[in-house]
Amino acid sequence: MSEPWQISTDVLVIGGGPAACWAAVHAREAGADVVLVDKGYCGTSGATAPSGTGVWYVAPGATARAQAKPNFFLQFDRRGIDPFTDRFEVDLLAEGTVRGTGGIDVVDDDCATTVPGLYAAGDAATRERICGGFTGGGSHNAAWAMSSGSWAGRGAAAFARGSGRVDPAAVRGAGRVGLRPETTESVSPAEVVAAAQRELLPFEKNYLRHGNRIRPALAELDDLWERAARGLGGTTGAERVQARQAAAITAVGRLMYRSTLARTETRGMSKRADHPDLDPAQHHHILSGGLDEAWTAASEAPLAVAS
Missing domain, CATH: 3.50.50 (FAD/NAD(P)-binding domain)
Known part of the structure; x- marks a missing residue:
C-alpha cells in the first residue's frame, strides 16, 4: 500500500x-x-x-x-x-x-x-x-x-x-482532508476519531436527541473538521487510509447532526426529545451534503414509499 x-x-x-x-x-x-x-x-x-x-x-x-x-x-x-x-x-x-x-x-x-x-x-x-x-x-x-x-x-x-x-x-485527485493537509500542523487519525466519538457515541447526544445537546456537539465536529483540514494526513498507504477513515467519520457526523436539527419533529428513527410529535408538514426527505460548507435542504415534494 x-x-x-x-x-x-x-x-x-x-x-x-x-x-x-x-x-x-x-x-x-x-x-x-x-x-x-x-x-x-x-x-x-x-x-x-x-x-x-x-x-x-x-x-x-x-x-x-x-x-x-x-x-x-x-x-x-x-x-x-x-x-x-x-x-x-x-x-x-x-x-x-x-x-x-x-x-x-x-x-x-x-x-x-x-x-x-x-x-x-x-x-x-x-x-x-x-x-x-x-x-x-x-x-x-x-x-x-x-x-x-x-x-x-x-x-x-x-x-x-x-x-x-x-x-x-x-484525471486529478479531488480528495483533500486526510490526504493533502493545508499546513504543517499535525493531528493523527486516532486523535480525530477519538474526538469525533466523544460527540457521536454518547446516547444522550446521538440517541436521546435534543437541540440543546446536538448544537454544541455539531460545533465541536465543525471545529474538528477544520483541524483535520489543516493537519490530518499520512505518508504511507496505511496511514492515508486511516486518515481518510477519520475524515469520513467526522464528515458523516456533521451531516448527521445537521439533518437532525433540520427535522423539528419525531418521525421513524429520527427522534427529537425537544420535538416529540409528528409534524404532517414535514412529510419529506432531508437532503444533506457538502464538506467544508455542509448544507441541508428539504426534498422538493413528498416522496412516495413502497408498501
Missing part, C-alpha cells in the same frame, strides 16, 4: 458485501470490464453479511463459520452466547438519520446519483424508498442489497460503455 497503483477499467466497484458483489456480476454480464476492491474479502464485508440475514451461504461447522463471518460471531463469542441455541436481547440504538434510514441519495431507477458515473447500492445508498423513516432490519436490508446492487451494476455498465474510458492524464 506504500506505492500508488494505477489500473483502468469500465466499472470500479468499491466494497465486497452483497450489494457490491451483485453490482459486479451484473455489470460484467452487461459487457463491462469490472474491478472490485475491498478491504477484506467477499463474504465478510459490508453490513448485510455480518447481520446474519442468510444472504451468504456458510457451510456448517465452527471453523468454516468463523472463517466466513468472523465479525458476526465475535460479539457472541465474547459474551459466551451460542446464537443458534441461546436466546439473547436485540436492541437497535444510534442508527438513525443518515446510515439507518438514509445514505447516498439515488435519483433514478438504476441507482444513479447526482454525480455522473457514480452509482450507489446497499447500505451506502438510501433505503427510504422501501422502508420510509425506519430501518429495514434483516429481510429489507438483504433484499435492498441484492436489488440495488443489480440495478447499480447494470446502470454503471451502461454509463461506462456509453461514455468511454477517461484518459488517465485528465
Whole structure:
C-alpha cells in the first residue's frame, strides 16, 4: 500500500458485501470490464453479511463459520452466547438519520446519483424508498442489497460503455482532508476519531436527541473538521487510509447532526426529545451534503414509499 497503483477499467466497484458483489456480476454480464476492491474479502464485508440475514451461504461447522463471518460471531463469542441455541436481547440504538434510514441519495431507477458515473447500492445508498423513516432490519436490508446492487451494476455498465474510458492524464485527485493537509500542523487519525466519538457515541447526544445537546456537539465536529483540514494526513498507504477513515467519520457526523436539527419533529428513527410529535408538514426527505460548507435542504415534494 506504500506505492500508488494505477489500473483502468469500465466499472470500479468499491466494497465486497452483497450489494457490491451483485453490482459486479451484473455489470460484467452487461459487457463491462469490472474491478472490485475491498478491504477484506467477499463474504465478510459490508453490513448485510455480518447481520446474519442468510444472504451468504456458510457451510456448517465452527471453523468454516468463523472463517466466513468472523465479525458476526465475535460479539457472541465474547459474551459466551451460542446464537443458534441461546436466546439473547436485540436492541437497535444510534442508527438513525443518515446510515439507518438514509445514505447516498439515488435519483433514478438504476441507482444513479447526482454525480455522473457514480452509482450507489446497499447500505451506502438510501433505503427510504422501501422502508420510509425506519430501518429495514434483516429481510429489507438483504433484499435492498441484492436489488440495488443489480440495478447499480447494470446502470454503471451502461454509463461506462456509453461514455468511454477517461484518459488517465485528465484525471486529478479531488480528495483533500486526510490526504493533502493545508499546513504543517499535525493531528493523527486516532486523535480525530477519538474526538469525533466523544460527540457521536454518547446516547444522550446521538440517541436521546435534543437541540440543546446536538448544537454544541455539531460545533465541536465543525471545529474538528477544520483541524483535520489543516493537519490530518499520512505518508504511507496505511496511514492515508486511516486518515481518510477519520475524515469520513467526522464528515458523516456533521451531516448527521445537521439533518437532525433540520427535522423539528419525531418521525421513524429520527427522534427529537425537544420535538416529540409528528409534524404532517414535514412529510419529506432531508437532503444533506457538502464538506467544508455542509448544507441541508428539504426534498422538493413528498416522496412516495413502497408498501
